[in-house]
Amino acid sequence: MVNTMAFMGNQWSQGAGMNQIGFAMAIAASMVVITMLQQFLFQHFAGYVERCIRKLVSSLDPYVQIKFHEDTFNGGPKNHEAYAAIETYLSANCSAQAPRLKANAVRDIKTPVLCVDDGEGVDDEFRGVKVSWHLSKDKDPNEGLRGSRKNRYYALTFRKTHRKMVIEEYLKHVMEKGIETVTKNRQLKLYSNSASEQGGYWNYIMEFDHPATFETVAMEEEKKKDIINDLKKFSKAKEYYRRIGKPWKRGYLLYGPPGTGKSTMIAAMANELNYDVYDLELTAVSSNANLKRLLNRTPCNSILVIEDIDCSSDITGQREKKQSDDMAKFEKVTLSGLLNCVDGLFSAYDGGRVMVFTTNHVENLDSALIRRGRMDKHIAMSFCGFEAFKFLANNYLGIENHELFPKIEGLLKQTHITPADVAENLIADDDDEGSADACLQTLIEVLEKKVEEEKSRLLNDDEKKTEPDRAVEENGTGAKGNGHVY
Ligand SMILES: Nc1ncnc2c1ncn2[C@@H]1O[C@H](COP(=O)(O)OP(=O)(O)OP(=O)(O)O)[C@@H](O)[C@H]1O
Numbered sequence: 001m002v003n004t005m006a007f008m009g010n011q012w013s014q015g016a017g018m019n020q021i022g023f024a025m026a027i028a029a030s031m032v033v034i035t036m037l038q039q040f041l042f043q044h045f046a047g048y049v050e051r052c053i054r055k056l057v058s059s060l061d062p063y064v065q066i067k068f069h070e071d072t073f074n075g076g077p078k079n080h081e082a083y084a085a086i087e088t089y090l091s092a093n094c095s096a097q098a099p100r101l102k103a104n105a106v107r108d109i110k111t112p113v114l115c116v117d118d119g120e121g122v123d124d125e126f127r128g129v130k131v132s133w134h135l136s137k138d139k140d141p142n143e144g145l146r147g148s149r150k151n152r153y154y155a156l157t158f159r160k161t162h163r164k165m166v167i168e169e170y171l172k173h174v175m176e177k178g179i180e181t182v183t184k185n186r187q188l189k190l191y192s193n194s195a196s197e198q199g200g201y202w203n204y205i206m207e208f209d210h211p212a213t214f215e216t217v218a219m220e221e222e223k224k225k226d227i228i229n230d231l232k233k234f235s236k237a238k239e240y241y242r243r244i245g246k247p248w249k250r251g252y253l254l255y256g257p258p259g260t261g262k263s264t265m266i267a268a269m270a271n272e273l274n275y276d277v278y279d280l281e282l283t284a285v286s287s288n289a290n291l292k293r294l295l296n297r298t299p300c301n302s303i304l305v306i307e308d309i310d311c312s313s314d315i316t317g318q319r320e321k322k323q324s325d326d327m328a329k330f331e332k333v334t335l336s337g338l339l340n341c342v343d344g345l346f347s348a349y350d351g352g353r354v355m356v357f358t359t360n361h362v363e364n365l366d367s368a369l370i371r372r373g374r375m376d377k378h379i380a381m382s383f384c385g386f387e388a389f390k391f392l393a394n395n396y397l398g399i400e401n402h403e404l405f406p407k408i409e410g411l412l413k414q415t416h417i418t419p420a421d422v423a424e425n426l427i428a429d430d431d432d433e434g435s436a437d438a439c440l441q442t443l444i445e446v447l448e449k450k451v452e453e454e455k456s457r458l459l460n461d462d463e464k465k466t467e468p469d470r471a472v473e474e475n476g477t478g479a480k481g482n483g484h485v486y
């Protein structure tokens with residue numbers, strides 16, 4: 001019995017041991033399964049769960065934030081341009097609200113831009129939608145080390161419900177206004193190719209500080225208004241050119257005798273558009289290839305000027321003849337080379353480009369060069385008429401009327417004088433009260449002398465003329481205008 005009991009106890013203890021091992025194994029197995037399951041769930045659902053949590057959190061947060069970084073590392077130069085445009089926009093529109101401002105000297109801008117200081121914020125409103133801007137700095141991981149960068153950014157915050165409107169309309173408005181202000185305040189520059197090797201590169205010459213504006217150009221009022229409107233329309237026509245699929249460019253041909261204000265008009269155009277001036281010296285360009293390179297290097301928002309185009313020997317005259325001469329004159333710029341460049345250049349749409357040719361002898365230019373489409377607007381700069389004289393008298397002497405005006409009006413009808421020559425005689429001595437009278441008197445003397453000279457020249461011509469010449473003149477075919485457009 002005892003033995004039987006002992007045997008049974010042994011069996012029990014053995015059975016219990018077996019059960020414990022089985023239990024432990026089951027636990028271990030289930031641990032493995034759970035771990036695998038966890039890993040499986042983690043791999044397959046963690047992202048999903050995280051997204052759900054984010055969605056939930058963001059649905060509770062009714063605001064959206066967009067960052068615009070200053071440095072080019074966070075998105076390249078285009079990002080930096082956006083930052084600069086925002087800075088200028090906020091400076092012009094909202095900086096009055098900020099308790100702390102900082103003055104930034106922005107490259108190419110004449111006056112420093114006052115903008116929001118680090119850590120400051122300003123509010124803005126656009127079509128009833130409120131947004132806020134905040135200038136912050138990211139933590140720089142390399143702070144203190146060489147090459148560390150200040151990582152500033154503007155954070156734009158707005159309600160989620162206005163997302164579409166802010167992104168599609170407000171940001172466009174900010175960029176446009178910012179870029180407009182930057183353009184308006186830009187220090188203009190003058191470039192030329194004349195000093196470069198073979199004329200293939202632009203060299204910075206100096207700041208373009210020409211004082212001429214449309215306020216100072218003497219010209220018939222209607223004509224002046226027409227040019228200003230044309231320029232304004234052009235400078236705002238980005239979308240129009242894009243829509244019709246044409247490069248955003250416009251060509252102007254200024255023609256007229258020396259001293260009638262062609263170069264002055266170019267300066268007025270540059271100041272009106274706020275475009276840099278690229279003065280192209282064609283005689284310094286050694287080949288058509290160099291010309292093409294040069295024109296491709298002319299940036300947008302610029303005026304490309306070719307003065308006295310008639311003096312570039314290979315450009316005038318008949319195109320056919322020049323084309324056949326192309327190979328022989330390989331090292332020279334030819335008319336066909338110039339035509340190809342004018343047509344092929346300006347392929348971009350990111351900014352307007354203006355091209356201005358000037359000439360004293362429009363009749364010498366090949367019609368292909370100045371046809372509409374290449375030179376869109378032809379502007380005659382002419383001798384000084386009475387209207388232009390009155391404008392100059394007002395500008396130089398500060399007088400709108402004078403008893404000598406009628407006499408001057410009569411003389412101007414009888415002779416040709418350039419605005420440059422008139423202006424030369426209207427430079428008064430500020431300290432001398434009678435100076436204006438003296439200026440007008442001198443001008444009258446100059447005009448009378450010219451009238452006399454012209455009379456005796458006509459007399460001489462007449463004496464030299466043969467009978468048939470006179471007959472043509474009497475029939476009216478040889479009649480000439482007096483050269484005044486106004
Ligand atoms: N229409 C004008 N309005 C105001 N000033 C003028 C005008 N025309 C000429 N002037 C004066 O005369 C000077 C010479 O003019 P400008 O150099 O513009 O003439 P241009 O037509 O370019 O002559 P060129 O054919 O010799 O180059 C200018 O500095 C300017 O002061």
Ligand SMILES: [Mg+2]
Pocket residue numbers: 262263264307
């Ligand atoms: Mg000139």
